[in-house]
Amino acid sequence: MADFAFARRTRLRGGDELTAILAGSPPGVLSMTGGFPNPATFPTDELGELAARLALEDAAVALQYTPCAGIESVREYLIDRQEQLQGQRPERAELIVTSGGMECIALMCQALIDPGDTVAVEAPSYLGALMAFAAAEADVVAVAMDDDGLRVDALAERLAAGARPKFVYTIPEYQNPTGRTLPLDRRRELVELCRRYGVLIFEDVAYRELSFDGTSLPSLWSLAPDVVLQAGTFSKSFFPGVRLGWAVGPRDVVAELAAAKQNTDQCAGGLGQRLVEEYGRSGGFERHLPDARAIYASHWAALSAALGWHMPEGVEWTEPTGGFLTWLTLPEELDAFAIRPAAVAAGVAYVPGPPFHVRDGGRNALRLSFSHLTETELEAAVGRLAAVVRANATSVQGMPLATRRTSRSPDERPRAR
Numbered sequence: 001m002a003d004f005a006f007a008r009r010t011r012l013r014g015g016d017e018l019t020a021i022l023a024g025s026p027p028g029v030l031s032m033t034g035g036f037p038n039p040a041t042f043p044t045d046e047l048g049e050l051a052a053r054l055a056l057e058d059a060a061v062a063l064q065y066t067p068c069a070g071i072e073s074v075r076e077y078l079i080d081r082q083e084q085l086q087g088q089r090p091e092r093a094e095l096i097v098t099s100g101g102m103e104c105i106a107l108m109c110q111a112l113i114d115p116g117d118t119v120a121v122e123a124p125s126y127l128g129a130l131m132a133f134a135a136a137e138a139d140v141v142a143v144a145m146d147d148d149g150l151r152v153d154a155l156a157e158r159l160a161a162g163a164r165p166k167f168v169y170t171i172p173e174y175q176n177p178t179g180r181t182l183p184l185d186r187r188r189e190l191v192e193l194c195r196r197y198g199v200l201i202f203e204d205v206a207y208r209e210l211s212f213d214g215t216s217l218p219s220l221w222s223l224a225p226d227v228v229l230q231a232g233t234f235s236k237s238f239f240p241g242v243r244l245g246w247a248v249g250p251r252d253v254v255a256e257l258a259a260a261k262q263n264t265d266q267c268a269g270g271l272g273q274r275l276v277e278e279y280g281r282s283g284g285f286e287r288h289l290p291d292a293r294a295i296y297a298s299h300w301a302a303l304s305a306a307l308g309w310h311m312p313e314g315v316e317w318t319e320p321t322g323g324f325l326t327w328l329t330l331p332e333e334l335d336a337f338a339i340r341p342a343a344v345a346a347g348v349a350y351v352p353g354p355p356f357h358v359r360d361g362g363r364n365a366l367r368l369s370f371s372h373l374t375e376t377e378l379e380a381a382v383g384r385l386a387a388v389v390r391a392n393a394t395s396v397q398g399m400p401l402a403t404r405r406t407s408r409s410p411d412e413r414p415r416a417r
């Protein structure tokens, strides 16, 4: 067979963890890997009629190529929607339609990253973004987080020491992979800091509309539209099959993203754009999102109770207030990659921590998604995972089963639903 000479960037790609997540788990394995929305949240009752109507009545627009920046009426709708949700109305030149959050990350790389340029990220951060930054040959600098998300003081130290990242990539709410949310005071500090140094913030709001209680803090973009480029997606709030999102931010950055789009897919799919617009204008998000939020809140409650019930002392996890994800820290001596085969053999899958880190880190951590499995499955999955942890961690082997039960009231015992 011929020996094809693949591009250098194929060797910068990192592992195949993302491909594995998207492929799903084998039958019999309860998968807590992907940040997949729950299919019960898909608006199947309305989509068929909507798509049929667009095909019949709007084929010349919905089935045609569209301008790079998006169909005019769709941009108009998205401008209205940002004003409604974020209290800040972008100008026309400040918003484009994208083919989803991941495409916006790729466009940001094309528009801003030359090989060797610095990009700052949270440690840990979204796997897809880290892979894109690595493939763009960026020098990726990790900034520490704590329970309240990005440590702005740590970023300030880096900037004071001379670091000048092309942008700071951050996921302020229900962060991937930790589920953490940046409080308002830190949001203000972050935008002020970046303004002072003239550093662009790249705000990824993938899970923003999925708080458990329906409330949200001001977005970074709404606080500082002059220094924040925001990437939004309809993957979690509508459905990922539509592959659609938006970018809003300073007009010169948005113009470069629109220009870069000529080199990716040239335009987002017209049918998906018009679906979002029609669905949104008819109040679809207001009708469906409360139910979606209730599903995820209830799933988190089930997972949280199961973790409290099954996990031994020495295992810690984050407490998200929205989104799909929690981050588990295992006893120090455990390696999340090393015990994964045992977990899969026991019928449970997760994503180990290291791929979410730029260099070292996350060895004894793992990410769990609670969006997709049923609540009964979540409890079973945690039971299986806890058994694997006990079997492999010398520090907890001798401990009685369900050590934490004593510290939780019996009412917190997870119930099958």
Ligand SMILES: Cc1ncc(COP(=O)(O)O)c(C=O)c1O
Pocket: 035, 099, 100, 101, 102, 103, 126, 128, 171, 176, 204, 206, 232, 233, 234, 235, 240, 243, 244, 245
């Ligand atoms: C934080 C974050 N950003 C971006 C994406 C990609 O979104 P999209 O499906 O719109 O490409 C995801 C998907 O899981 C994500 O978690």
